[in-house]
Amino acid sequence: MADTDLPSSGASKAELNSDLIHLIYDTAIDNSLWPETVLRIYEAFEEGEVAPDALHDLQVHFAKGLQISERIVRLQERGDLQDRLMRSLALRVELFGHDGRRIDTLGHAEAVPKLDGPRDPAPEHGFFFGPDRVRELGLPPEVASARISFTQGVEGMAAAVAHDLSLRPSQRALLESFLRHANLRRAADEQNLSYETARTYFKAICLEAGVSGQAELLRMLVLNPALMLRGDRAAEPASQIRRLIQRPDGGQIEVFVLGREDAYPIVHLDALSGGALDLLAYPERYLPLLDRIGARLVLPCRPGMFGSSFRPMTGALDHAEEVQLVCDAMGIDRFSLLSYSYGSVAALGAAAGLQKRVDRVVLASVCYPDFVAPDWRDRDFFYQVSQMIGRRWPGLLRRVIPFVTKSILQNIDNYADQAAARAKCPHEEAILMSPDIRPRSRAMLEERIAGGMDGIVQEYRIVAQPLDFDLSELTVPLHLFHGAEDRVNPLEGARALARKAARAELTELPGRGHAFIYAEWDWLLCAAAGVPYRIPPPDRRGILTKAQ
Known part of the structure; x- marks a missing residue:
């Protein structure tokens, strides 16, 4: 055993x-x-x-x-x-033993050759520390020497300088060639420029940098600490997407917005991980379709998550106040609601409290908290936590949810592999095995809980209790889409919600699981916008699937 x-x-x-x-x-x-x-x-x-x-x-x-x-x-x-x-720094620190062999490497470690025997590991670009200096640094006795190397490539250095100095593309290209060859004539040849034109470009670069010549420019670049930061610093920030709206109580609501200001608003309430429609990383994925159907996405971050301040909530209806604050601040009168998984509870509560302003509600992978699946033991762990442990032992959620959330962040590959192995259809497995979904799921979950765990614990507590309003009195049209192979939220729960609600239509999706929104966000957006759509067969898979 x-x-x-x-x-x-x-x-x-x-x-x-x-x-x-x-x-x-x-x-x-x-x-x-x-x-x-x-x-x-x-x-x-x-x-x-x-x-x-x-x-x-x-x-x-x-x-x-x-x-x-x-x-x-x-x-x-x-x-x-x-x-x-x-890893975020353009530095590599290598530690060597007394036999000259590498003990450990810290930082960016791409293409580091192994040392076969004792030799002076002097770096080409950086610093070498011998035994005396190593002792002064307080390193362990088994470390005999160390070297620190700069690993920022010329492309990254040129991009960083061009961003800081607002250089034109032609100037950036010349600077990159100059950094590669440390020779202006060779740089000019590589860029197909005359030497005089290259000198003119180079003088403009030196003028912007406040230096007088080639040697001084190289010295400035080598000693510039900003160049130790890896990554594309010239990339556009997400500030155009992220907005803050003030609450009357002095708190704030963070909102992600994508699309034209005059377009029809779709208010999206995501699942607890927060990345099914990843506007921060892939806005270009959604913009063409949004422009085509005349819609924009508005994603309010729930209390205590991302940049939204925490505030106590007692039930699903409290989400109506949050959505109303966002829509009023943005000048939005009428809108539709689109939810995914546990976001269904927030969407239903918002629709119940704002019936006169909501045109339609689209629920993907429906979560209906009034229904408890008889086969709950065979379902996903988070369903078991919310619908069983959360109902019987609600006090345990405050202890278990933060810890399990951190455990997932530390073991994201294990959890993803387990989820993919348990998938009941190829469509779901392909989505969960997508190379982008793991790092982005981790990044979004980290951002979601950056301000603490109160928000996510509260969400689980609300999802674990029955709805705090009469669903039969909800007159807003509900369009339910649910995968027949969903292991998280039971299909029987979606059917029960469709029977209970006054104006609900359920579309069951054969050959799809829980996460189908990652591959089929395009027609879901069309459904939310009230424009014609077609549901394709379940062979469009993967998070990067292009829109129809």
């Missing part, structure tokens, strides 16, 4: 208690096991498998296990922060 296997139902309660305790501490070390462990403990309590006199001891061990895991996660987060900081 594996270390984390539990005994069969015929085992004694004492044996079960002992194995649960072992499982808790195994999970404390491997925190990717927490979803299964939390669910197993929940089942043991609910089914009376735990001896009454052992309840307190098990609770104590559970709390200790969480504390151990939280400490490990904090150490992982600290190490991850240091690694990411080093």
Whole structure:
């Protein structure tokens, strides 16, 4: 029996208690096991498998296990922060032992040759520290020498300087060639320029930089600390997409906006990860379609998430106030609502509170909190947390959700692999295996919780309780789209919502799972905008699928 296997139902309660305790501490070390462990403990309590006199001891061990895991996660987060900081710099730090072999490499480590024996590892561009200097730096005794190298390529250096000095494209191209050859004549030849034209361009560059010649320009570039930052600094910031709207209580709501100001507004309420329609990273993906159908996307960030201030909420109806504040501030009268997964609860609440202003509601991968799936044990962990643990043990959400969220950030590949392996159709598996979805999911989740965990915990608490209004009194047209192979939100829940609502139409999507919006956002936007659309067969896969 594996270390984390539990005994069969015929085992004694004492044996079960002992194995649960072992499982808790195994999970404390491997925190990717927490979803299964939390669910197993929940089942043991609910089914009376735990001896009454052992309840307190098990609770104590559970709390200790969480504390151990939280400490490990904090150490992982600290190490991850240091690694990411080093990778963001155009520096490479190499540490060598007394035999001249490399012990470790920090920072950007592409194309670093291995050393076969003791030799002076002097860098071509950077600094070399011998034994005396290494001791002065306080490095461990096994480190005999170190070198620090600059790794910013000439393309990156030229792009950074061109951005800072507002150089013209022709000047940037000449500067890049000059940095490559350190010779103006060779740079001119590479750019097919006469030497006199190159000198004219170069004088303009030096004038903008405040230097007098080639040697001084090179010295300025080498000693410029800004050039140690990796990445394309010339890229357009997302400031045109991100906006802040003030609440009457002094707080703020962050809103992502994409599309023409005079276009029809689609207010999108995303799932808890916040990246199904990734406007920050890929605005060019959505703009052509938005322009074609005369629509714009408005994504209000819910309280406590991204740049939105936290405020207490009690139920789904409270989302109407947030949407109203955003629409009033932006001069929006009428609009439609588009939601994905757990965002369904926010969309339904906003529609119920703003019925006179909402034209239609489109729900993708419908979450209906009034319905609890009989097969909940076979569903995704987050459904189990919201619909089972959240209903029975709501106080546990404040402890479990922040920790599991951090665990996902630390083990994003493991969680993604598990989700893809459990996919019930090729369409879902292809989306979950997309090379862009993992880093962007992590980046968006990190941004979503950057201000703390209160917002995401509150969202789970609201999703875990029945709707706080009568769905049968909602007169806004509801268009429901649900994958037949959805493992997160049950199809039966979407059917139950369609039966309960006054004006609901459900479209079941064969061969699709939970995340189909990533590949089929185009016709969903058309449905939300009220323009004709066609649902294609389930062979358009992947997050980068082009619009029809």
